Amino acid sequence: MTTMTTMTGTTAHDALPPARISLRRTVRHSLTLAWRNIAQLRHSPEKLIDVTLMPLVFLVLFLYVFGGAVAGSTHAYLQQLLPGLVAQMAMFATMGLGTALSEDIRKGVFDRFRSLPIARSAPLIGTVVGDTVRFLTVVVVLSVAGTALGFRFGSDPLRVLAGFALAYVFYLAFSWISVMVGLIAPSPETVQGLAFMFVMPLTFGSSVFVANTSTMPGWLETWTKMNPVSHLTDALRALLVGGPVGNHVWITLAWAVGIVTVTFPIAMRMYARRA
Amino acid sequence: MSQVIRAEGLRKRFGETRALDGVDLAVEEGTVLGVLGPNGAGKTTAVRVLATLAKPDEGRAEICGYDVMRDATRVRALIGLTGQYASLDEELTGRENLVMIGRLLDLPRAEARARAAGLLERFRLSDAAGRAVKTYSGGMRRRLDIAASMINRPRVVFLDEPTTGLDPRARGEVWDTVREMALDGATVLLTTQYLEEADALADRIAVFDHGRVIEDGTPAELKARAGRQTLVVRAAEVFRTEQLAAIVAELTGERPEVRLDAGLVTAPVTDPGVLRAVVQRLDEAGLVAAEVALRLPSLDEVFLSLTGHAADAAGSAAEEQLEGSVR
Numbered sequence: 001m002t003t004m005t006t007m008t009g010t011t012a013h014d015a016l017p018p019a020r021i022s023l024r025r026t027v028r029h030s031l032t033l034a035w036r037n038i039a040q041l042r043h044s045p046e047k048l049i050d051v052t053l054m055p056l057v058f059l060v061l062f063l064y065v066f067g068g069a070v071a072g073s074t075h076a077y078l079q080q081l082l083p084g085l086v087a088q089m090a091m092f093a094t095m096g097l098g099t100a101l102s103e104d105i106r107k108g109v110f111d112r113f114r115s116l117p118i119a120r121s122a123p124l125i126g127t128v129v130g131d132t133v134r135f136l137t138v139v140v141v142l143s144v145a146g147t148a149l150g151f152r153f154g155s156d157p158l159r160v161l162a163g164f165a166l167a168y169v170f171y172l173a174f175s176w177i178s179v180m181v182g183l184i185a186p187s188p189e190t191v192q193g194l195a196f197m198f199v200m201p202l203t204f205g206s207s208v209f210v211a212n213t214s215t216m217p218g219w220l221e222t223w224t225k226m227n228p229v230s231h232l233t234d235a236l237r238a239l240l241v242g243g244p245v246g247n248h249v250w251i252t253l254a255w256a257v258g259i260v261t262v263t264f265p266i267a268m269r270m271y272a273r274r275a
Numbered sequence: 276m277s278q279v280i281r282a283e284g285l286r287k288r289f290g291e292t293r294a295l296d297g298v299d300l301a302v303e304e305g306t307v308l309g310v311l312g313p314n315g316a317g318k319t320t321a322v323r324v325l326a327t328l329a330k331p332d333e334g335r336a337e338i339c340g341y342d343v344m345r346d347a348t349r350v351r352a353l354i355g356l357t358g359q360y361a362s363l364d365e366e367l368t369g370r371e372n373l374v375m376i377g378r379l380l381d382l383p384r385a386e387a388r389a390r391a392a393g394l395l396e397r398f399r400l401s402d403a404a405g406r407a408v409k410t411y412s413g414g415m416r417r418r419l420d421i422a423a424s425m426i427n428r429p430r431v432v433f434l435d436e437p438t439t440g441l442d443p444r445a446r447g448e449v450w451d452t453v454r455e456m457a458l459d460g461a462t463v464l465l466t467t468q469y470l471e472e473a474d475a476l477a478d479r480i481a482v483f484d485h486g487r488v489i490e491d492g493t494p495a496e497l498k499a500r501a502g503r504q505t506l507v508v509r510a511a512e513v514f515r516t517e518q519l520a521a522i523v524a525e526l527t528g529e530r531p532e533v534r535l536d537a538g539l540v541t542a543p544v545t546d547p548g549v550l551r552a553v554v555q556r557l558d559e560a561g562l563v564a565a566e567v568a569l570r571l572p573s574l575d576e577v578f579l580s581l582t583g584h585a586a587d588a589a590g591s592a593a594e595e596q597l598e599g600s601v602r
Binding site for chain 2: 021032040122
């Protein structure tokens with residue numbers, strides 16, 4: 001290693017990082033990369049148009065088309081529908097993630113990241129965390145528009161906050177499905193179609209639109225009862241409006257952990273292979 | 276002097292294609308190595324292996340004594356990489372791109388901003404610093420991409436075809452940049468398809484063909500082995516072409532090739548000093564030349580004389596495709 005010492009002496013160079021990257025640095029790098037997503041949105045806020053308009057369209061359409069038939073009145077239905085839409089729209093909001101990742105890989109941006117001394121996972125974690133803005137947009141749009149149409153939150157603001165926090169945790173976990181799809185799909189154009197295959201049955205085959213699932217055929221009811229989106233929806237109804245929470249919160253959290261445990265390693269593997 | 280880039284017996288296949296078929300490289304500190312070869316010769320794959328982006332099937336490589344596979348993180352801290360395609364975030368501004376990379380390199384915020392500003396200044400991008408990269412011209416993108424690979428003040432810089440697709444002015448700017456890097460003491464490995472470029476920038480040239488280094492030497496050695504240069508003279512007044520041809524024939528002692536319609540006279544030369552003599556004689560004869568130049572042999576001619584076959588790009592499409600999708 002004598003050569004090394006002479007070489008270090010000849011050029012000014014910052015201290016070499018250790019061979020392994022600490023968790024603290026990975027967290028910091030991930031936050032820097034999350035900032036990248038937010039900076040992108042600052043330059044082109046029109047990217048938030050889907051998470052702004054889609055909740056509005058769904059809210060108005062479903063409320064007035066189904067309200068009277070499902071719950072007797074639109075007002076009564078709104079109290080059921082809005083928590084469900086928070087769950088569904090949060091799932092929808094993750095779908096842009098896969099497309100963005102696929103674009104990044106195609107354009108070579110990830111090659112740059114991979115040539116830097118940062119953890120492999122940092123760009124993926126950063127992208128997921130940076131997308132928090134999309135989740136927040138969904139929550140704000142639905143809360144404001146829902147209130148304007150007559151939705152009344154429950155009286156305990158802490159419970160309401162806990163509800164949104166639960167939705168956020170599940171949103172983060174579900175994001176990894178979108179990341180995985182983005183890495184599996186051969187091109188950015190195919191990501192959307194693949195992501196829909198996960199999102200549609202999960203959000204429509206659930207208690208999002210109807211709190212009472214007993215009129216469904218047996219197989220669908222079974223699926224709906226297992227579906228984590230149903231548990232999230234039921235938990236949100238209890239936390240945002242009122243009523244007993246049951247064990248829906250715990251089941252939702254368990255699903256969140258389960259989803260990340262399965263999808264994160266697959267996503268990392270695909271990423272190492274693709275990028 | 277020490278070797279800061281070392282590769283021994285690198286092999287890598289993509290399916291049937293042998294992208295690297297036993298590559299050895301050694302680059303002395305502070306020098307510029309030009310890796311010359313046609314599309315599909317394995318240049319990009321070699322860069323990707325040395326820059327820790329791809330794993331070789333066989334062989335080993337070291338940057339400043341660190342193994343590119345076992346010590347990838349340390350190698351990444353020592354290198355700067357500019358790929359064939361600008362790998363920048365198009366939606367961010369030039370400044371934001373550089374600051375982000377500085378932060379990823381653990382620079383404090385103020386230091387990241389200062390280095391970004393310095394590099395933008397140096398690469399004449401200060402005026403465009405606040406604009407989104409997608410509004411940049413090809414040359415500006417490439418300069419920003421190179422600036423991005425300089426933020427960590429790398430000891431070793433990899434430039435993969437840094438001038439491909441650039442107009443002559445932008446190319447000249449990239450050349451200046453490479454020369455500055457070398458003056459700063461960085462070791463540079465650049466790949467190119469142009470002998471002219473390797474000749475202008477490199478201390479040594481390694482010629483790649485079918486995943487192997489088929490020739491290695493200084494530009495002068497290579498040119499000597501690769502065959503003679505060509506004298507090109509074009510008459511401003513086409514009707515005097517034959518008079519011009521006679522002068523060229525006399526000075527080179529060769530039968531020049533003449534194209535009367537274009538006023539173009541070309542002849543192989545061994546002594547570059549002939550250029551001065553030609554200019555002087557034209558002057559005496561009152562002949563005005565629209566163009567007088569000595570041309571280096573093209574990559575095709577180099578290949579023909581080194582390998583006996585033309586620089587064939589067959590199979591290159593396959594490799595490029597693979598490199599684009601798989602690592």
